[in-house]
């Protein structure tokens with residue numbers, strides 16, 4: 001058994017929490033009025049559930065114990081990104097004229113190693129998995145190619161583990177930033193990721209188990225595509241005929257985001273094109 005299989009919920013939870021604190025600013029300007037409205041509605045939704053479902057003290061205490069455990073294992077980023085972020089993303093991007101976005105999830109790390117196109121993601125010498133080439137164009141909504149656009153990509157390995165969140169994987173494994181050429185083109189060489197299973201040994205896994213759900217996300221590539229004077233897209237790409245496209249635990253699949261890679265004729269792996277269209281800054 002490889003060291004990777006020793007990845008625990010508490011391990012990746014602690015790292016995701018640390019990563020959130022480092023990446024995101026949360027000294028935002030949420031007004032008293034807005035906090036009052038949102039907190040009141042969220043609490044009311046819970047209270048309504050208690051009243052309508054006649055929640056018992058046993059159930060109330062089970063919830064309390066579970067919430068305590070979510071905090072202790074650092075699984076708040078995982079919980080929120082799996083069950084809530086899809087709605088936030090939908091609202092945030094509903095009027096944007098760019099390529100489709102979807103959720104970021106808990107495992108983005110900024111400042112991955114930069115390469116001019118074509119680039120090969122950092123990977124181990126014996127990296128398992130089918131080689132995959134993703135290529136395409138980055139343009140503005142008006143059709144102009146964007147030179148020097150950044151295509152940041154990160155994904156799980158062939159066993160479904162992310163570098164920097166599961167132990168025993170080199171720091172930047174399967175994470176990189178590719179810059180487009182003077183025609184806006186990019187080409188990324190990597191390996192096909194595996195479906196991802198939410199850690200089953202933590203609080204989120206316990207909920208999934210107790211509710212009789214499953215813990216899977218379909219195999220996916222995460223991307224952030226950005227260029228000067230354009231709105232950054234955070235998105236994911238999935239694979240035709242892959243498992244869990246229709247029952248993603250994180251509700252983050254959209255039909256526009258499903259790739260259909262073809263075998264390369266020399267038998268060296270698979271290849272697929274995908275173009276990104278970026279909206280200009282308002």
Ligand code: MBD
Nearest residue numbers: 081082104105106196250
């Ligand atoms: C992932 O890889 C992911 O993309 C999301 C949204 C949640 C947990 C793990």
Ligand code: FE
Nearest residue numbers: 105107196222
């Ligand atoms: Fe992911």
